[in-house]
Amino acid sequence: MVAEFDDAAGWTAEAVEELGIQYAIPAACRGSASPGALAWLAEACELSAGTRLLDVGAGAGGPAAWVAEQFGVRPVLLEPMQAASRAAARLFGLPVIAADGARIPLRTASMDAAWCLGVLCTMEDKAALLGEINRVLTPGASLGLLVVVAQSPQCLPVPEGNYFPTQDDLEALLDRTGFTLIEQTGRHATPLSWSRRVDQVRGVIAARHRSAEAYELAARQAECLSRLFATNQVSLELIHAVSLSRGSRARGR
Ligand SMILES: C[S@@+](CC[C@H](N)C(=O)[O-])C[C@H]1O[C@@H](n2cnc3c(N)ncnc32)[C@H](O)[C@@H]1O
Numbered sequence: 001m002v003a004e005f006d007d008a009a010g011w012t013a014e015a016v017e018e019l020g021i022q023y024a025i026p027a028a029c030r031g032s033a034s035p036g037a038l039a040w041l042a043e044a045c046e047l048s049a050g051t052r053l054l055d056v057g058a059g060a061g062g063p064a065a066w067v068a069e070q071f072g073v074r075p076v077l078l079e080p081m082q083a084a085s086r087a088a089a090r091l092f093g094l095p096v097i098a099a100d101g102a103r104i105p106l107r108t109a110s111m112d113a114a115w116c117l118g119v120l121c122t123m124e125d126k127a128a129l130l131g132e133i134n135r136v137l138t139p140g141a142s143l144g145l146l147v148v149v150a151q152s153p154q155c156l157p158v159p160e161g162n163y164f165p166t167q168d169d170l171e172a173l174l175d176r177t178g179f180t181l182i183e184q185t186g187r188h189a190t191p192l193s194w195s196r197r198v199d200q201v202r203g204v205i206a207a208r209h210r211s212a213e214a215y216e217l218a219a220r221q222a223e224c225l226s227r228l229f230a231t232n233q234v235s236l237e238l239i240h241a242v243s244l245s246r247g248s249r250a251r252g253r
Contacts, residue, residue, distance in 0.1 A: 005030070005122075007214040008205070009060040010083035013090050015204035019197075024091045025069075026194040027201035028062030031118020031146050036188030037238055038066050044183060044240035045113050045142035047071045054078060054111040056101045056133055057119030061088030064115075068094065076111070078104060102128040106136045113137070117146035121164050130177035139245035143179060148225075149237045156233075159224040164234055179241040187236045 009030065016024045029038075047053060049072030055064040058077035065088075067073050077096040079085045085096045099105055101116070102125065114133050120126050133143060150164035158164065165173065174181050190198075209215045228234045 005059060006081035006083040007209075007212070008218050009081065009087040011205045011209055012060050012201060013087035014208070015201045016091060018204055019200060021091075023197045023201050025062045025066050026197045028060035028065065028087070028091055030059040030062065032236060033063050033117055033146055034188045034190035034194060035066065036190075037146065038063055039070070040185060040188065040238055041115065041117075041144035041146070041240070042067050042071050042073075044238075045115075045144045047073045047113060047142075050074060052076065052110075052112045054104075054106070054114040054133070054136060056104070056114060056116040056129070057122075058088055058096070059084050059118075061092045061094055061096070063117055064088070064094055065092040067115075068092075073113075076106075102132055104132050104136050108135050109138045111136050111138070111141065113142045113144070115144040117144070118148070120145065120170075121148040121162055124163050126163075126165065126173055127177055130173060130179065134178040134243050137243040139243060141243045143239075143241045143243060145237075145239040145241065147237050147239060148234050150234055151232060157224055158228075159221045161221075162225075167237075170237075170239075174239075174241050178244050180244060182240045182242055184237055184239045186238070188238075 012027050016027055047067060051073040053073045053075045055075050055077050058064055058079045061077055064075035064077050068075050075094055077088050077094055078099055078101060079096060080100050085098045088094060089096050097105060114137055123129055147170060148164050149170060150166050153166055171181060
């Protein structure tokens, strides 16, 4: 996970600095989000100028930077990996909290909305993360998720450090952690204008770091995930959920 999320995020920032800032957002979207997917999430969550959006597991900050630019939201990024946090701050100048999503150092009910993109599938204890996100959201606030969902309970081979939920797991999890699933949609195509820039950044990274052990490890993980998508063993899902008011959560118990 460190190779995939930390080393690779640092290398991305370096490559963007060489190629130019117009490469930053596409290259720093590391959860496979496309502009169409981000727009769907932003519209579904009804984000607008001034919304305090917490991006949990923000990585190198591409999605948060995109939504700040397009919708005028005020994002706060939370990311446990050091190089990824530094990359987000360096590339976009956004505020980053270096912390674990299961222990968010923010006050209860202090955020208007949250995103958590490509993170749940990397965590065994998903309930701890979602429960904590629910705590910091105001009641009725929106949560946008991007999740790799397993099409059957036994999908193989699973890349190391990944724990893909099934659709049933995901629905039960949201229910258990105080969210109502409002709507869900599948993958959005990535335009060439983005994928070309991502490929160029990858080219620079490969030229510089191909011989590093972390590079090989991250490449193997990516290849394994691509095989799962190609064989329809997993799908990429976008989800809009809403945090239940604390009163209705208590009444539901
Ligand atoms: C696939 S990347 C997605 C990054 C970003 N959300 C995006 O879409 O570009 C998954 C991110 O989740 C972060 N992550 C893993 N475990 C976490 C945890 N316990 N709390 C918060 N973030 C975590 C990783 O460090 C990594 O940056």
